[in-house]
Amino acid sequence: MKESKISIRNLNLFYSEKQALSDISIDIYTKRITAFIGPSGCGKSTFLRVINRMNDLIDNVKITGDVLIDGINIYEKNLDVVNLRKRIGMVFQKANLFPKSIYDNLVFGPRINGIKDRKVLDEIAEKTLNQAALWDEVKDRLHEPALSLSGGQQQRLCIARALAVEPQIILMDEPASALDPLSTSKIEDLIFELKKNYTIVIVTHNMQQAARVSDFTAFFYLGKLIEYDKTTNIFTNPSLKQTEDYITGRFG
């Protein structure tokens, strides 16, 4: 039942000479929610960007070790990065919608994949908006600017936009950190709902959020993976004192 979607072995990441991640090995399970927690600067966001190779966009980043998704090493030389990113959706800390209409944001991914048929695009838009529980709120204003939506709606639209390319994995980098409690709970409900079909990795600063939504939790500190276990174990019975100190708020 519990199968591994992403397997990472002995991963090291360097910015120029500085080592940002050291010797990380972790298995992320299919159709589960895995939370990465840890103090700022511990490397959890950097690690998240390892999974869809977003670090490739930064100069002077060097990575060693293996990252396997469904058994395929994504850092292999002739792997198509663009194809990889189509299979992995990403949601960022701040909603980063394009200054285009709601509709054009949604179908951005399908369009660059070459889908031109208006009917197909319409279907994708409706389907993903429903998945993101946003359809009822925006169905009458699909062609209005996406930036006219509220912050919470914008972030849910970002999630819908990521779903439109039909990924298997969704990476979320503190998706609710800039939102009010009500919008945050809507996002959390949505994440929980998406678990049925997607493997989700979420970076969060909010301990309660990790405890509420995730199945597994990984605690990072200073570029190292300190502890990784079922969320219930991490929050009720951590095996390391360091982890306990962090989740009880004694440091970080």
Next chain:
Amino acid sequence: MSELQLKKKDITGFIFINLTRLLFLFLLAVLALVLAKIIIEGIGIISPEFIFSSPKNNMTEGGIFPAIFGTVAVTFIMILLSLPLGVSSAIYLNEYAKDTFFTRIIRTAVNNLAGVPSIVFGLFGLGFFILFLGRKMDEVLQTGLLFGQPAIIWASATLAVLVLPIIIVSTLEALNSVPKSHRDASYGLGATKWQTIKNVVLPQARPGILTGTILAISRGAGETAPVLFLGAAFFLPNLPVVDLCIGNYCIPMINPGEQFMYLAYHIFILATQSSNPTKTLPIQYGSTLVLITLTFLLNITAIIFRYRFRKILGRL
């Protein structure tokens, strides 16, 4: 005691503020005086006839239409040449080139190019485009003396080099102001670099690029020195136009091989070469007013674009 010192500080501050205010007003007054003089002296002669007819009687009568036409023709071809080159160089510099010593030198060179006196560009155009490129083309193509002489195309090419830094710098700025988060979003959705540039970066940078283009046009239209050697003529009886015929259908087109009249140059020769300065004086003022109005309108358009651009960015 400390109160007294505070007071002293206030006095120097007061003097400084009012001095700068005075200097600013002085500058404004000079500008207003020049503008007022041109408008008062020039407005009387401006009429449809002045705009749409040719000079007559050794420039002492008639209009300035050939000069307006030449200015528009030269700047039009200038933009055709410089816009694709400038925009693509900027895209390369900002999006593709890595930040190395070499690319930094290129950036500095582009900025410095904007400060080179325009007469230098004129001499460069004469030396490079006409005497080197044109003459070599004549030699190779066996066309006698066709390319190796002053013409619209060489003037446009030279002005294109002159305005290239303006276009590159404004495009660079526009590209730079597209937020990284938007590029990330695009890459995250599986877009390639080119798809990201085409669908996300360029649409947002377009107003900035347009602003640069308009400023380039107004700069090019106002230049005199470069066109001096490159085909600007004292007087031409005919417009530099050629009929382009396909079968029986003929469309008049700018003839890039012809010489041309140019507003800025026209003003220059009216002021320095005129046979009857008193009679040409009103025409000079009129021409100046037309030129200033043209560049002013272009600059206003650029300001409107920039304002709208900032407003769009402000919402992000």
